[in-house]
Amino acid sequence: MMTARDRWRMYKRVSMMFFLAVVTLTVVQRGNINTGVPFQLEREAEKEPTISKRALLKKDHFQESRNVWNTSIEAITEKQGETEYGGSRTWDVASTNCTANPNFNNMGWFVGLEANFKQFLLYRHCRYFPMIINHPEKCSGETYLLIVIKSTITQHDRRDIIRKTWGREQEVDGKRVKTLFLLGKSSNELEKAHHQKLLEYEDYIYGDILQWDFLDSFFNLTLKETHFLKWFATYCGRVSYIFKGDDDVFVSIHNIFEYLEGTSADNLLVGDVLFKAKPIRRKENKYYIPQALYNKTHYPPYAGGGGFLMDGTLARKLNRASETLDLFPIDDVFLGMCLEVLRISPIKHNAFKTFGLVKSKSSRLNREPCFFKSMIVVHKLLPADLLNMWRLVNSDLICSQKAILL
Numbered sequence: 172m173m174t175a176r177d178r179w180r181m182y183k184r185v186s187m188m189f190f191l192a193v194v195t196l197t198v199v200q201r202g203n204i205n206t207g208v209p210f211q212l213e214r215e216a217e218k219e220p221t222i223s224k225r226a227l228l229k230k231d232h233f234q235e236s237r238n239v240w241n242t243s244i245e246a247i248t249e250k251q252g253e254t255e256y257g258g259s260r261t262w263d264v265a266s267t268n269c270t271a272n273p274n275f276n277n278m279g280w281f282v283g284l285e286a287n288f289k290q291f292l293l294y295r296h297c298r299y300f301p302m303i304i305n306h307p308e309k310c311s312g313e314t315y316l317l318i319v320i321k322s323t324i325t326q327h328d329r330r331d332i333i334r335k336t337w338g339r340e341q342e343v344d345g346k347r348v349k350t351l352f353l354l355g356k357s358s359n360e361l362e363k364a365h366h367q368k369l370l371e372y373e374d375y376i377y378g379d380i381l382q383w384d385f386l387d388s389f390f391n392l393t394l395k396e397t398h399f400l401k402w403f404a405t406y407c408g409r410v411s412y413i414f415k416g417d418d419d420v421f422v423s424i425h426n427i428f429e430y431l432e433g434t435s436a437d438n439l440l441v442g443d444v445l446f447k448a449k450p451i452r453r454k455e456n457k458y459y460i461p462q463a464l465y466n467k468t469h470y471p472p473y474a475g476g477g478g479f480l481m482d483g484t485l486a487r488k489l490n491r492a493s494e495t496l497d498l499f500p501i502d503d504v505f506l507g508m509c510l511e512v513l514r515i516s517p518i519k520h521n522a523f524k525t526f527g528l529v530k531s532k533s534s535r536l537n538r539e540p541c542f543f544k545s546m547i548v549v550h551k552l553l554p555a556d557l558l559n560m561w562r563l564v565n566s567d568l569i570c571s572q573k574a575i576l577l
């Protein structure tokens with residue numbers, strides 16, 4: 172005869188075994204034994220093919236289905252939209268095997284091109300490079316605003332001022348602001364020898380540098396854009412907004428917060444937007460583009476790369492859209508092309524001044540703190556001017572015109 176206590180023991184043992192059996196079965200079903208990878212990650216990874224496979228799938232999809240264009244756009248934007256984060260969650264490019272594309276050399280139009288365009292085209296197919304300095308932990312937890320700044324190895328004074336002024340990491344009303352600098356490697360041997368170690372030390376102190384193994388050249392700024400987008404899609408699941416800009420701009424984080432509180436748009440990309448900009452055909456211009464590289468009369472609408480704001484979900488869509496396009500040597504125009512693929516229009520806002528002010532260097536506005544106080548981004552300030560303006564704007568300045576712009 173079993174006593175009540177025996178029955179209770181038996182009951183506990185059976186329940187325990189049943190529970191263990193269920194757990195074991197679940198684990199075996201998910202094929203998760205022996206991997207040592209946290210459960211959640213592995214499961215999410217299975218839902219998604221790897222990045223490169225996905226890119227291939229998508230390319231085929233795009234080429235076959237130009238006339239069902241709208242469904243393929245949905246495939247990019249919606250179906251894969253939310254699940255991407257939690258893929259492999261590591262930068263999956265470990266080596267570079269980037270050799271010049273031999274196909275161009277026998278094309279007549281190519282031979283006549285300027286040297287920098289030749290170099291660009293010969294290596295255009297090399298899409299991703301390994302990371303030299305990475306911070307996978309940067310986006311852990313919720314981040315409201317991620318500030319990412321294009322910089323180069325020698326501009327440490329600019330980075331320093333940004334860290335001390337508008338780019339400092341902080342929490343505003345419980346909303347976290349994080350900062351990152353995006354760099355390639357130096358093209359100059361001397362610089363490489365002297366500055367790389369300093370950069371690594373700088374990163375050791377501040378932990379805010381991402382560096383990739385490609386040359387930091389003007390035409391490679393597009394690589395910086397695509398590498399950041401891929402990095403963001405890999406590591407950043409819970410970032411609400413991104414401010415992306417140059418390392419010589421004045422930015423008001425306060426005005427960014429104010430702007431974002433008053434907007435609820437999805438697919439938000441706001442900045443100094445150019446509509447119907449014409450490709451520049453004068454060879455001496457920095458932005459010259461030969462007909463052979465772009466033969467349409469206008470670029471799609473795009474936001475000046477000096478500083479713009481976008482939401483995190485859109486950044487992930489842009490990452491996928493970028494993989495369907497050939498690289499274009501001007502980074503902000505390239506991002507406009509990605510927006511065009513997604514059929515999303517950027518928004519123009521007057522508080523973003525990334526073009527134009529340079530021309531009117533003598534303008535009174537350049538020295539007017541109330542003007543800066545009312546702006547979100549103003550382009551082209553040397554570190555010392557930036558610091559001065561920052562101090563003025565953050566003093567007990569009394570202005571009356573802000574309401575007009577925001």
Ligand SMILES: *[C@@H]1O[C@H](CO)[C@@H](O)[C@H](O)[C@H]1NC(C)=O
Nearest residue numbers: 237238239240241242243245
């Ligand atoms: C899809 O595109 C085709 C042609 O480009 C158009 O006729 C059709 O109305 C579009 N469908 C939707 C749902 O937008």
Ligand SMILES: *[C@@H]1O[C@H](CO)[C@@H](O)[C@H](O)[C@H]1NC(C)=O
Nearest residue numbers: 266267268269270271272273
């Ligand atoms: C690099 O690519 C070339 C051509 O695609 C190939 O012949 C070579 O073996 C590759 N080298 C390495 C180290 O992978």
Ligand SMILES: *[C@@H]1O[C@H](CO)[C@@H](O)[C@H](O)[C@H]1NC(C)=O
Nearest residue numbers: 290291294385386388390391
């Ligand atoms: C971009 O970087 C890659 C890798 O360092 C290099 O091979 C290529 O020449 C660069 N392109 C331009 C246009 O500078």
Ligand SMILES: *[C@@H]1O[C@H](CO)[C@@H](O)[C@H](O)[C@H]1NC(C)=O
Nearest residue numbers: 462463464465466467468497
């Ligand atoms: C423009 O370029 C595209 C792709 O490079 C090409 O297919 C097309 O024929 C070109 N059009 C003209 C008018 O040159």
